[in-house]
Amino acid sequence: MxxxxxxxxxxxxxxxxxxxxxxxxxRSKRGKMELVSRVIVTAAFSFGGFGGFAAAAGxxxxxxxxxxxxxxxxxxxxxxxxxxxxPVMATAFTNNPDSGELLRFxxxxxxxxxxxxxxxxxxxxxxxxxxxxxxxxxxTSVARPALFPWALLVLLTFALFNLVLMQTVFAxxxxxxxxxxxxxxxxxxxxxxxxxxxLIGPAIEHLGKGPHPEFSRAAQITAxxxxxxxxxxxxxxxxxxxxxxxxxxxxxxxxxxxxxxxxGLLLHLRLRAQFRGENLSEAAARPKIAHVQDVQVGWELPAxxxxxxxxxxxxxxxxxxxxxxxxxxxxxxxxxxxxxxxxMNPMRQSGAFNRTPDMAFPGAAAYAILVLTNLxxxxxxxxxxxxxxxxxxxxxxxxxxxxxxxxxxVILLFNTALAWIAVSYLYGTPHLAVSIxxxxxxxxxxxLNFAAGNLLSLYSPxxxxxxxxxxxxxxxxxxxxxxxxxxxxxxxxxxxFVIARLYHNLWIATLLFLIFxxxxxxxxxxxxxxxxxxxxxxxxxxxxxxxxx
Amino acid sequence: xxxxxxxxxxxxxxxxxxSMDLAPTISTQGLSRRFGELVAVDGVNLRVAPGQFFGxxxxxxxxxxxxxxxxxxxxxPSAGRIEILGIDLNAHPVExxxxxxxxxxxxxxxxxxxxxxxxxxxxxxxxxxxTTAAKRAAELLDFMQLxxxxxxxxxxxxxxxxxxxxxxxxxxxxxKVLFLDEPFEGVDAIAAGTLKSMLQGMIARGAxxxxxxxxxxxxxxxxxxxxxxxxxxLVAQGSLEELRAGVEAQTPAGSGNGAQAxxxxxxxxxxxLRIVGGERRTExxxxxxx
Numbered sequence: 001m002x003x004x005x006x007x008x009x010x011x012x013x014x015x016x017x018x019x020x021x022x023x024x025x026x027r028s029k030r031g032k033m034e035l036v037s038r039v040i041v042t043a044a045f046s047f048g049g050f051g052g053f054a055a056a057a058g059x060x061x062x063x064x065x066x067x068x069x070x071x072x073x074x075x076x077x078x079x080x081x082x083x084x085x086x087p088v089m090a091t092a093f094t095n096n097p098d099s100g101e102l103l104r105f106x107x108x109x110x111x112x113x114x115x116x117x118x119x120x121x122x123x124x125x126x127x128x129x130x131x132x133x134x135x136x137x138x139x140t141s142v143a144r145p146a147l148f149p150w151a152l153l154v155l156l157t158f159a160l161f162n163l164v165l166m167q168t169v170f171a172x173x174x175x176x177x178x179x180x181x182x183x184x185x186x187x188x189x190x191x192x193x194x195x196x197x198x199l200i201g202p203a204i205e206h207l208g209k210g211p212h213p214e215f216s217r218a219a220q221i222t223a224x225x226x227x228x229x230x231x232x233x234x235x236x237x238x239x240x241x242x243x244x245x246x247x248x249x250x251x252x253x254x255x256x257x258x259x260x261x262x263x264g265l266l267l268h269l270r271l272r273a274q275f276r277g278e279n280l281s282e283a284a285a286r287p288k289i290a291h292v293q294d295v296q297v298g299w300e301l302p303a304x305x306x307x308x309x310x311x312x313x314x315x316x317x318x319x320x321x322x323x324x325x326x327x328x329x330x331x332x333x334x335x336x337x338x339x340x341x342x343x344m345n346p347m348r349q350s351g352a353f354n355r356t357p358d359m360a361f362p363g364a365a366a367y368a369i370l371v372l373t374n375l376x377x378x379x380x381x382x383x384x385x386x387x388x389x390x391x392x393x394x395x396x397x398x399x400x401x402x403x404x405x406x407x408x409x410v411i412l413l414f415n416t417a418l419a420w421i422a423v424s425y426l427y428g429t430p431h432l433a434v435s436i437x438x439x440x441x442x443x444x445x446x447x448l449n450f451a452a453g454n455l456l457s458l459y460s461p462x463x464x465x466x467x468x469x470x471x472x473x474x475x476x477x478x479x480x481x482x483x484x485x486x487x488x489x490x491x492x493x494x495x496x497f498v499i500a501r502l503y504h505n506l507w508i509a510t511l512l513f514l515i516f517x518x519x520x521x522x523x524x525x526x527x528x529x530x531x532x533x534x535x536x537x538x539x540x541x542x543x544x545x546x547x548x549x
Numbered sequence: 550x551x552x553x554x555x556x557x558x559x560x561x562x563x564x565x566x567x568s569m570d571l572a573p574t575i576s577t578q579g580l581s582r583r584f585g586e587l588v589a590v591d592g593v594n595l596r597v598a599p600g601q602f603f604g605x606x607x608x609x610x611x612x613x614x615x616x617x618x619x620x621x622x623x624x625x626p627s628a629g630r631i632e633i634l635g636i637d638l639n640a641h642p643v644e645x646x647x648x649x650x651x652x653x654x655x656x657x658x659x660x661x662x663x664x665x666x667x668x669x670x671x672x673x674x675x676x677x678x679x680t681t682a683a684k685r686a687a688e689l690l691d692f693m694q695l696x697x698x699x700x701x702x703x704x705x706x707x708x709x710x711x712x713x714x715x716x717x718x719x720x721x722x723x724x725k726v727l728f729l730d731e732p733f734e735g736v737d738a739i740a741a742g743t744l745k746s747m748l749q750g751m752i753a754r755g756a757x758x759x760x761x762x763x764x765x766x767x768x769x770x771x772x773x774x775x776x777x778x779x780x781x782x783l784v785a786q787g788s789l790e791e792l793r794a795g796v797e798a799q800t801p802a803g804s805g806n807g808a809q810a811x812x813x814x815x816x817x818x819x820x821x822l823r824i825v826g827g828e829r830r831t832e833x834x835x836x837x838x839x
Contacts, residue, residue: 295665295686298679310673318661321702388657389718391623393674394647536625543623547655 060139177323311403376453381464650719660704
């Protein structure tokens, strides 16, 4: 048995460890760059957090002071979605060390569970979600000071629910993506859910034409359904109490707490298995008689050297075995569906996208570049000790990097094609001029992105485990720089389309993007030609960073 | 003749064998490496003749891994010159790497490939055509007894299996020189037997092997020549017999050292301890243990 004192001592030690890791991370030269980057990233997040806080506080104050506290659901739903979806969409910003490494110590299961939750709380989504909830609390309390204690209790429970759900989703996704059979089932479920979403759009579109009584009935049903889901329950708990119905409010709170406990139970099942040393290896049982196996002949790429083909094959095999990475790569299609249901929905009367469905394809293509960030800007991260092999082998880094870029380009092309099909299905076939302009846009954006990514891969590498979801040690310098490059690319892309629209000729965008490409392609070539020198100059840092245990 | 010196008072000479008259396969001149204030390797002059099985020894932190990393291009020297097969490593790194095989400390494996995929990949990276790479990969997997689990990822291999795979990848292109950093560390007797048999076969076919190891018994059994590094400086180099002769010549007659007094040959461990001056702490310093 582990005594309470011992447990407290362990938790203190782990907290100190996290602190020391943070402080020591700032000590090296890379640490200084990281410090600057972290300051900037923190400032950006603070700005976003403040915006969310202000919006949440203002809206909460308004609806509660109008005596319509049930409308708090309008704020709690976006917070809920942000909290759950952001960590999946933007894994680059997730910076949680693997708590599983602590299992070598005599840690009790309870401590392990708590540590896992605590690590999860340091996720940016959790931090920003909490800030927004604090805004809701402030707005509610200013409007109705007597509601403060109750709102605090409800919102704390809601925050805990979000935290536990996020950890549960991560833990189970990781489990399902770890093995081929469950990965395939998950893939089928994902496709089915995508197809199901398609039914919502036409249904709403149909109901939206004219003053259909079905529409108001559907809206009522939606309102009822949302009310029995966690954000709705939290809003109801506060609303009922604000209307003087404490018993109903309490019932809602109890339901929310029970839901949290139920989700917590699912998390417990997963973490318990991890704690007991679960092995998700897909290795087959050892056969009784060893046999000489035939080794498949490697791939060949026309027009590329055998070593480029070898690295390309290796990269593709790595990605194909990384469930989390595959999920990230299909996010553009997922985002199209979200937009279809959200701001791009023709039903909506406001919002920029509903007037420009033509921009769906360029938007999806831009997002396809964005989801490649982890791969392009930390292209050696997944190689870990394999980096030694690259340095020991008689192959230039120019070829290795070229092969990696080739892999990224193929994924991007695949994603873009998929996005084109999805856009055609969801919004209608993109106009030829838009399609060509988007491809021209990729022609300028991709080389620029790859050039910056190749440099950062060598200057700010971080070891990355392709088999785990989130829980990666990311470089803030890379996050910030990649973000900067992508902002420039998106800004130039938007500028191109805006100018073309001003002149009512989308071919102008194509022309502009081709001019940009004339600049960005030589930049890529120059960087690629200098890669060997940089790799040689940076070899100690790279090997130290990527080969560490 | 090579000067052999010791921080503990030993000084003598070790004579090179006739093979050193040939152009050395590995040679370094004034090889040094600094990490800030720390001089990890200090002016090392190594000469390894063709066909030698060369053991590079030293206590923990002496500079063995730093040296082997510099010899294989994984680390830049602060000063000095390295020639492998007569080619300047700094000037022609790719040319050198094409002719050597390396098993570094971390084994340089790609965990999310199967053994067969990794070997096929390694073969092509070393310039073999696709068919030859696949054929040799199959032969090596069979020889290393790794062929029975074709779908197993390298990351799921045991430590010994990973060592065998790393060695297989290092030899797939038939290198003339092989560098091995602690190849027997964490390897069981069966796997060690397989590794030794392969290495001895390579030596018999004229390859040169340079290895670092803490297991002095294995080095004594396998290596024809050794060098000892201590605190970054090379303190001994030569054949085992030459080192033995050098140590015995420096020990005063009748000093009563066990093996010498009884007329037995000094073991490599005894030579090593004599040269680097290993001292053992008494147990009382950790009296709380057990």
